[in-house]
Amino acid sequence: QVQLVESGGGLVQPGGSLRLSCAASGRIFAIYKMGWYRQAPGKQRELVATVTSGGSTNYADSVKGRVTISRDNAKNTVYLQMNSLKPEDTGVYYCAANLLGGTDSGFKVGDYWGQGTQVTVSS
Numbered sequence: 001q002v003q004l005v006e007s008g009g010g011l012v013q014p015g016g017s018l019r020l021s022c023a024a025s026g027r028i029f030a031i032y033k034m035g036w037y038r039q040a041p042g043k044q045r046e047l048v049a050t051v052t053s054g055g056s057t058n059y060a061d062s063v064k065g066r067v068t069i070s071r072d073n074a075k076n077t078v079y080l081q082m083n084s085l086k087p088e089d090t091g092v093y094y095c096a097a098n099l100l101g102g103t104d105s106g107f108k109v110g111d112y113w114g115q116g117t118q119v120t121v122s123s
Contacts, residue, residue: 027102
């Protein structure tokens, strides 16, 4: 009943930029934290950045200064602006949200994930 849909991935050359978007939809009553995670081939999923409903942000050390996370609370959407991309940024990027959503029996606070979008940084 809650869906997160990412968009904006693709192939980009080293030094290039990409902007990812993730829109949450469905029976949503409040979104507390939204974020982006990534998983490179053969590696575990790792945090990229998070943003709270109040706008507080947190970034992985590996992306600080190159990546900006933002959100539009009115649209239930989170963005990830990535600049100066490196080959090691390659991976599947997943959107996540901790939110209060409706269920068949009432309400639930839980973590929801998108299906992922591929980002490939290569020349």
